[in-house]
Amino acid sequence: MKSLLIHQHAYDRIADPLEAFRREVDVVTMDLAGVFRDPRSGAAVATPQPHIGFGNHDVWSNPKARKFIAALVESPHLDWFQSSAAGTEFPALIEIGRNAKCYTTCHVQSEAMAEWAVWMALDFLRAGPERRAQQAAATWSRLDSREIAGSRWLIIGFGSIGAAIGRRVMALGGHVTGVRRSGGSSPDAAVIDSSVTPAALAAADVVVLCTPHTPETEGMANRAFFAGMKQDAALLNLGRGALVDEDDLLAALDAGRPSFAALDVARQEPLPKEHRFWSHPRIALTPHDSGQTKGTVIRTDALFLENLALFLAGKSLRHAAPRELFDLPEASSP
């Protein structure tokens, strides 16, 4: 018998499919108040020692998340942990990863993040800020808009997020060039390059950053990069804040090239109150939650259930993370 630790909200959604594993899995839930229980009997559980943990959005947004994390980190036999995150670089995840025999990641946020990119691009192409200013002034004055159909996109970082964006842009009639180190081809982009070419940068109406932060990509979107963009183009960043030189971006926007930036990430998060990004008229900010949708939660549940069946059958799990990831000497930002 294996013991599973899961948030009560997640349990409430997937109690029915979990019944299929009743003979193999004992469930312990944690509720909003941080109380552990057997959800079938309602009895409180003092010290869960889970074999299996499911750390999802409900956990991370619970003020008592630390109790859930501690139960995983202190379990003497954590066989497998399913994370809802694609990345593993957060301290709590590293702690859990060090104690788990198997750790699996989750990439279903890509679909939500791709809709964020389409939303931000449309708000730019449709002149959203000007239109809202006109409405506030009760001004009925027609404006020309641009379309995704026929627009050119350069997507830097063409993994699951980049491909999910590319798929949507192509379905809407846009042209997509993807950039990834390994090159190759993809049904989700017309062209895959292995580097950001000046010609591709100069042709793009929308440039999307969704590449990991590495020494090579650190500050890649800098003064020279912006100078190579089209004047009426937009920059979208849903990768990492450190991909962008923030002073250079502000200077570039003030000079009109690019003419708009939509940012879901920043070098320092939460973004400090005094940061100039907040009030810049050509910047749209979201608080690193482009992947945070109800759809993401439901797709994460589905991945967990799929991996649970594989786990109980003794098979390989989807998206198992290499163990070396958790041997880093030090964790990055909290």
Add this chain to the structure above:
Amino acid sequence: MKSLLIHQHAYDRIADPLEAFRREVDVVTMDLAGVFRDPRSGAAVATPQPHIGFGNHDVWSNPKARKFIAALVESPHLDWFQSSAAGTEFPALIEIGRNAKCYTTCHVQSEAMAEWAVWMALDFLRAGPERRAQQAAATWSRLDSREIAGSRWLIIGFGSIGAAIGRRVMALGGHVTGVRRSGGSSPDAAVIDSSVTPAALAAADVVVLCTPHTPETEGMANRAFFAGMKQDAALLNLGRGALVDEDDLLAALDAGRPSFAALDVARQEPLPKEHRFWSHPRIALTPHDSGQTKGTVIRTDALFLENLALFLAGKSLRHAAPRELFDLPEASSP
């Protein structure tokens, strides 16, 4: 030899393909100042008497539009007029239609209007207004978003605009029910109904009005209609303002059902300064320009060239309007 009257801006875009018809067509342009010219020689033309007219966005947005219209209305031999509009109910178009042997309409705005619908739906599902308020207050606070993927759309009026919307929503993973009088099926909707059923209305996350204004559809979106919608749903109107009972909409939004309305049209256009729509926090307004994109202008040029080749070959033109349309005793709004 046929004489073609065309706006100078349109001529500048399509001068090359027009060269193919040089032996059959003399071109007269009108510029921004309202001056008629032979664009090849530059010579002014006092009184154009066109056989062919191309009335597009460049014409309607020119302060001298009336001169262009008069040349068409007064021509003793207007064989064919290509309009950039889908509708024919505007006085100037009726005047031209009465003098033209053949009148063709244009439906390429549908693509631009469909992107407007996707834009407005995403801004609603992503909580755009709340997010912009948070940015203005320098507040970094994550919010749950919804997705088009998995959302349910009820599209009332399933002609070229409705189908263009349905195509995009389905490509993005949404579920589409279309409503059109004639029923039938479509690759752009999962279900086509011939009436708005209470069940379809109650299930929809996004309800789109893009049906014509007729005695049957006058004020169809009224108190009872809104009471049948989901609480967290949005209404999108890019049909005609008269489809909506505006007082009922305001009361419904204040009561929270629907929770958002995006309106490209209103009963009185331009919308009067004192109208409550301007300042309502749950209404996004655009000034009846959802179809006004650069893409629309280019697709309209392409339709004109296609019809020009058919016209010169003596064939039937695309989107010829029935002559009865221009026999109405009186024109509607200007």
